[in-house]
Amino acid sequence: MLSLIMAPLNINFKILKVKSLKNSNVTESHLANLGFVKGAIIKVVNENDGNLIVSIKDARVAIGKDIAKKILVEEM
Numbered sequence: 134m135l136s137l138i139m140a141p142l143n144i145n146f147k148i149l150k151v152k153s154l155k156n157s158n159v160t161e162s163h164l165a166n167l168g169f170v171k172g173a174i175i176k177v178v179n180e181n182d183g184n185l186i187v188s189i190k191d192a193r194v195a196i197g198k199d200i201a202k203k204i205l206v207e208e209m
Contacts, residue, residue: 137185137204140177146206148173154203167194169204 140146151169154160168190169175179186183198 134205134207136202137175137177137187137206138183138198138201140206142177142180145174145176145209147209148175148204148206150205152203152205154200160200164200168192174209175204175206 134149137146148169148171150171151161151164173189176188177185178188178193183201184195185198185201186193186195
């Protein structure tokens with residue numbers, strides 16, 4: 134298990150857990166609506182200074198490094 138921020142590029146991972154984000158219920162539900170839920174398949178497409186572009190559910194989504202640190206994944 135590792136944080137998404139440490140995941141190498143272009144390898145499929147499965148989301149194990151999205152840790153609670155401080156004072157941010159809206160962000161957690163927004164992430165869930167985008168597909169960041171337990172069991173979803175995710176792949177890091179690009180990384181720039183810790184900020185990531187990920188492929189999830191046939192879409193590309195940009196997320197900041199603070200959020201990426203809270204998403205725990207395992208390699209498939």
